[in-house]
Amino acid sequence: MWLDKLLYLDRIKSSDFQEFSVKLNELKADENQLSGFEQEYLTLLKAYSAVYEGNTQQALSILMPLIEQADAVISFRAKALAINSLVLVRRYLDAFVYLEQLIIQLDMVSQPEAREQGMRVIALMYNLIGKHDLSLSYIDQLINEKPSSNAVCAAHQLRAEALYLSGRTDDFQLKSAEGLTYCTEHNEPLWANIIVALIARHKIDLNDYQGAISLLLSHNNQVESTRYYSLILKFDSVLAQAYYGLGQVDLAKEHAIKVTDALKQDRSSLVAAETFAVLHQIAKTEKNYQQALEYNEQYMAAFTAYMDDKSAQQMAYHTAHSEILAQNQKIALLDKDNQLLQYEQTALKHQATFNKLLIVALVLLVLGLAFMAYRSFVARQRFKALAEYDDLTAISNRYHFSASAKEALALCEKGQLPAALIVFDLDHFKQINDQYGHAAGDWALRQTVDTCRNFMRNNDVFGRIGGEEFAILLPGCQSDKAHLLADICRDAISNIDTAVSGYEFKLSASFGVTSAQISGYHFTKLIEDADTAMYQAKQQGRNKVQFFQG
Structure with missing residues (x-):
């Protein structure tokens, strides 16, 4: 009973x-x-x-x-x-x-409920660290085992998330609709509405703001009834973005404030960063520049905290994975030791001396092969790094950046995704080299790269394409967000404390930005237009961001 x-x-x-x-x-x-x-x-x-x-x-x-x-x-x-x-x-x-x-x-x-829960959690965690192919493999395994409707709904939600985050737009549209229908029919409102939030975000990506609002409002009462805190906040955050996209500023602000009030103790999430970005845009629209600056600072803090969080997740995953591998290797070594002892005991009865020599020979052979393999691996890695990365800043050199950017642009063009390119150049860099020496100049280049990296996503392509000239390709990024990132990087570079280098000098950069919507998906054209915009920024007094006007 x-x-x-x-x-x-x-x-x-x-x-x-x-x-x-x-x-x-x-x-x-x-x-x-x-x-x-x-x-x-x-x-x-x-x-x-x-x-x-x-x-x-x-x-x-x-x-x-x-x-x-x-x-x-x-x-x-x-x-x-x-x-x-x-x-x-x-x-x-x-x-x-x-x-x-x-x-x-x-x-x-073997217990079905336990297997369902285990595979769901494994898929969720792989989504968390961006290993979407591994996540999808566990999701397929879960569905193939014909679990409960609740587990199938959870799998649909996780699959929709993996497809959305990995940019597989066509598959996402098909599978998210399939998952929403299944979860609705089987009365699983939690999973269904997480899928709804993802579909609404996708509609915003396509500038279908009214469609996103209609979808979210039709499920809002059901979401409130789940009492699931993070989902309620996610709905309000996406509604704020959609209302702002439609120009309904008051409604956008109402939903955004609900999110920020609820997140007073935790502002390191993507939801917090996206919401503060909306409030920043609203304040600029209302010409309340003091409040816009405050919201921009809160956005920067939330976004930086979120990126730090993602880095901590990646570090924790690799640490845990390495620990398990080390334990497995230790167990394997112990097993091999036990086998060797057994062989040795048997061999001692017959030909102890011969077997000892044989073991020594085998050990030497293994060590020799391992040493050769290690040297080969190190050499390959060294040559690869020399061929693809700038030895001073450790980011892509011009050749590797061009190849990576062209590949990313081809994928964006195929999927009809937005893309943007930022080109920037350090102002008066020759004067720094001439006055303070090349060591100070090298320090400035490295510091610039480290500073800008803090604000980039994992799939952004960053390269040094000239002496003090850099480029950032932003796949899947709208032009306004690229302009905002350029301005954030510009501000961060201008605030670098150069005293750490042993000299005090002013560091700034001029930025040029363009997008595939204006310049197309051809890499050479994007570079030319962004370069043109950058030189316009220099002509306007440097330490500025200029968007290419076509």
Whole structure:
């Protein structure tokens, strides 16, 4: 009887949270009557309740004992849920250590609900760090196992997210519509509305602001009823962007303020950065320049914090992955040692001396091959770096930048995605070299690159195309956002503290910006137009951003 009630709660936890909460409280009153396994199951559901209500620390305090002491299936599910909670509190290393354990344990788990949850979490985490192909492989595996409708809906949501983030527009449009239909038909409002938010964002990318608003408003009451904090904020943020796109400034501001008020304690998310960007644009439209400056500073802080967060996630993933590989190698080495001992004991009965010599020879051979392979690898990496990267700034040289940019532009043109190009040149750089020496000039170049890198996305192409001239290709980026990025970089360069170099001098740069909408997708034409705009910026007094007017 009790187990049936627990299974029922497990099924409705994401589709009917109100019913889930009521029935969970009823079961808590009878907790002493449950068996040991049933109590562990109930504890797991308590953790789910805490997660949905936003009590992440409480959820973790419930989950940790389950991971260490509970039934194997409950422990596996607790670990999967803990990964989500650890991400929310930014304990990324712990989350990715658990993720590596989950991947290893998945093949040893046969219980359907546990396998569903494990594959969902693995796909989610791979989406988080941009490994969308790996995410899609686990999503396909999950759907092929014919799981519950709830798990299928979660898989549809994760697949839509992976396709959207990886820029596969055609597949996203098809699969997101398919997922929304399925989740709506199977009464899974949480997953359905996360897909709705993604579709609305895509409509904004296509400048279909009214379509985005209509879609979001038709689902808004349902989203509010889920009481899922992050989804509600995401809806308000996307509505703010869409209303601003339509020119309905008051409504845009209303939804944006709701988001920023709710995020007072956490402003390192992409939602926060996008919302402050809208408020910045609104303040500029209203000619309230003081407030526009404040919102721009808040946008910069939120965007920088978000990028730092993504870097921390990547670092945590690679650290955890390396630790697991090291452990596996250690185990493999121990296994090999045991095998060698067994062989040695057998060999000693027959030909001890011969076998010892043979082992020595094999070890020397392995070491020799490993040394040769290592030298070959190092040489290949060194030659590749020399051929493709600038040895002073460690970004792409002109040849590699051109090749990478042309490839990215071809993909943008094929998918009819926007693209923009920024070209900038340090002002009076020859004077720095002449007055303070080439060491100071080299320092200025490196510092400029490091400063600009802070504001770029992973898929932006950054290269040094001349002595003090640089270029940034922005695939999938509208012209207004490219102009904003150029202005942010310009401001950041002008604020570099040059005293660290041992000399004090003024550092600034002039920027030229163009887009594929104006200059087309041909790389040479984009470079020419951006270069023209840059020289116009220099003629206007330097330390400026000029957009190519055609």
